[in-house]
Amino acid sequence: NAGVMQNPRHLVRRRGQEARLRCSPMKGHSHVYWYRQLPEEGLKFMVYLQKENIIDESGMPKERFSAEFPKEGPSILRIQQVVRGDSAAYFCASSPRSGGYTDTQYFGPGTRLTVL
Amino acid sequence: QKEVEQNSGPLSVPEGAIASLNCTYSDRGSQSFFWYRQYSGKSPELIMFIYSNGDKEDGRFTAQLNKASQYVSLLIRDSQPSDSATYLCAVKADTGGFKTIFGAGTRLFVKA
Numbered sequence: 538n539a540g541v542m543q544n545p546r547h548l549v550r551r552r553g554q555e556a557r558l559r560c561s562p563m564k565g566h567s568h569v570y571w572y573r574q575l576p577e578e579g580l581k582f583m584v585y586l587q588k589e590n591i592i593d594e595s596g597m598p599k600e601r602f603s604a605e606f607p608k609e610g611p612s613i614l615r616i617q618q619v620v621r622g623d624s625a626a627y628f629c630a631s632s633p634r635s636g637g638y639t640d641t642q643y644f645g646p647g648t649r650l651t652v653l
Numbered sequence: 654q655k656e657v658e659q660n661s662g663p664l665s666v667p668e669g670a671i672a673s674l675n676c677t678y679s680d681r682g683s684q685s686f687f688w689y690r691q692y693s694g695k696s697p698e699l700i701m702f703i704y705s706n707g708d709k710e711d712g713r714f715t716a717q718l719n720k721a722s723q724y725v726s727l728l729i730r731d732s733q734p735s736d737s738a739t740y741l742c743a744v745k746a747d748t749g750g751f752k753t754i755f756g757a758g759t760r761l762f763v764k765a
Contacts, residue, residue, distance in 0.1 A: 579741060642699075
């Protein structure tokens with residue numbers, strides 16, 4: 538029973554390059570959340586997606602960041618023209634049902650992005 | 654004022670003692686409350702969730718919720734060195750949005 542999978546686990550990019558982070562939810566889960574965690578800080582909500590739909594992107598920076606969850610394949614968080622401030626751990630979480638208040642999220646191992 | 658506040662710690666307790674972790678939140682519309690444990694360099698792991706006022710027990714863990722005071726806590730009985738981690742409080746409102754707000758976490762250190 539595979540959990541939430543994320544790849545790559547570590548990603549190094551130079552300033553100005555693009556970063557693509559992938560997340561495969563747990564089997565049977567069709568809802569995905571992305572969070573960012575800076576060192577010594579809590580998790581910051583970025584975006585919530587269902588298959589083929591962005592439901593809530595209120596935590597996503599307006600520029601350079603985008604997310605998708607296609608009908609087939611993993612969810613992808615894309616960061617264009619990365620800057621040093623994008624260096625962080627990016628976690629994906631999945632849940633089995635709609636984002637109501639009883640929703641429980643299960644986290645993947647994260648992708649550590651380092652921007653040189 | 655932060656939306657979810659936790660004492661950053663570190664909270665240090667001897668092995669076998671009760672560790673008490675506290676969390677306050679600002680949104681009165683918050684409906685559900687979660688405690689996650691995060692070891693250094695690892696992902697958050699769900700420990701407990703609570704929706705109703707009062708206590709909820711699961712093994713050595715007890716979550717306590719007081720919506721009137723906007724306060725939620727986690728008690729860990731018979732603390733073990735393996736409980737040493739950062740504990741994240743998370744709060745979710747049922748107001749049509751889907752955002753879960755996390756506190757910055759409390760670092761717990763259990764001394765053997």
